[in-house]
Amino acid sequence: MTPLLRLPRVLRHAEPPARRETYRAFLATVVAVEDLTPRMRRVTLRAPQLADYRRVRADDFFALLIPGDGGIEIPGDEITAETPRGVAELIPEAQRPTLRWYTIRAHRPSSAEIDVDIVLHGSGLASGPGSTWATHARPGDAVGIAEGNGVYNPVPDAERQLFFADITALPALISILESADPAPGRPRPGTGSIAHIEVPSEEDVTEIATDVDVRWHVRGTERTGFSVPRILDGVDVDGISYAWLCAEADMVKRARRLVSGPGGVSKSAITFSGYWRHGQARS
Numbered sequence: 468m469t470p471l472l473r474l475p476r477v478l479r480h481a482e483p484p485a486r487r488e489t490y491r492a493f494l495a496t497v498v499a500v501e502d503l504t505p506r507m508r509r510v511t512l513r514a515p516q517l518a519d520y521r522r523v524r525a526d527d528f529f530a531l532l533i534p535g536d537g538g539i540e541i542p543g544d545e546i547t548a549e550t551p552r553g554v555a556e557l558i559p560e561a562q563r564p565t566l567r568w569y570t571i572r573a574h575r576p577s578s579a580e581i582d583v584d585i586v587l588h589g590s591g592l593a594s595g596p597g598s599t600w601a602t603h604a605r606p607g608d609a610v611g612i613a614e615g616n617g618v619y620n621p622v623p624d625a626e627r628q629l630f631f632a633d634i635t636a637l638p639a640l641i642s643i644l645e646s647a648d649p650a651p652g653r654p655r656p657g658t659g660s661i662a663h664i665e666v667p668s669e670e671d672v673t674e675i676a677t678d679v680d681v682r683w684h685v686r687g688t689e690r691t692g693f694s695v696p697r698i699l700d701g702v703d704v705d706g707i708s709y710a711w712l713c714a715e716a717d718m719v720k721r722a723r724r725l726v727s728g729p730g731g732v733s734k735s736a737i738t739f740s741g742y743w744r745h746g747q748a749r750s
């Protein structure tokens with residue numbers, strides 16, 4: 468049986484962050500839809516379980532359980548298991564939704580809501596179930612949520628931190644940079660920290676409330692990943708003690724090679740994840 472809930476493969480990070488002891492999957496309702504930019508749609512989801520959702524990290528992700536033609540059902544409205552895979556196995560195959568990973572951009576326990584910022588990346592073959600679902604999402608729609616974790620995990624005493632994101636990792640990066648305590652018990656990005664963000668167009672550039680030096684790389688007609696060679700321009704990599712690299716898989720691979728090169732950041736102090744991969748579904 469294909470596991471429905473496989474945690475996204477975070478290829479490696481400094482050390483495993485705190486994880487949940489149990490994972491819940493439950494039903495949620497779309498309560499609002501807002502276009503932040505022509506390419507980024509914010510969907511607000513509400514579910515009773517979101518009132519006591521416990522955030523692990525500022526970049527917590529979850530599995531959006533996208534209903535099939537017959538809608539979505541979760542036995543007993545909520546299921547719990549010790550692993551996401553275990554949660555999946557409790558959903559009968561006939562009702563099994565399609566899964567895609569997204570970041571919790573904001574969590575409001577008082578109204579039991581989360582905001583999810585979803586990239587609308589095309590139509591037809593260029594789209595996928597996640598992007599298509601967001602394109603058509605309307606208040607009142609039912610969807611499922613399965614809890615995941617977060618990966619931002621700076622090593623102790625990491626003052627200068629380096630971030631690299633594309634538009635899919637922008638919600639996670641903003642959450643980290645704007646959070647007062649992005650990884651409890653670990654340092655916030657300190658003086659000299661830098662964030663590089665590659666986006667398709669000027670319209671995708673957004674205000675971020677942070678002291679971190681944010682450098683936008685607008686792609687325009689350049690190829691995806693054009694900014695990778697620039698992320699160390701003018702940076703004393705020697706002084707960087709932690710790096711968080713999340714974007715398209717090939718971009719991340721190249722960025723990691725660069726950042727961990729001679730005199731660079733120790734591989735054990737780099738968190739990296741391919742958020743999507745050209746030409747492949749990311750389930």
Ligand SMILES: Cc1cc2nc3c(=O)[nH]c(=O)nc-3n(C[C@H](O)[C@H](O)[C@H](O)COP(=O)(O)OP(=O)(O)OC[C@H]3O[C@@H](n4cnc5c(N)ncnc54)[C@H](O)[C@@H]3O)c2cc1C
Nearest residue numbers: 475569570586588595596597598743744745746747748749
């Ligand atoms: C931990 C984690 C957190 C994530 N958080 C977010 C988030 O908050 N917001 C967000 O939008 N995405 C996020 N992503 C990325 C998202 O899961 C992928 O983009 C996913 O592929 C989207 O699913 P889909 O069904 O739209 O496309 P898929 O069915 O997975 O892919 C279909 C086709 O679309 C292409 N494709 C997928 N994504 C893109 C893209 N962004 N641009 C161009 N082509 C694409 C694929 O290469 C493939 O050819 C996250 C991923 C991970 C692992």
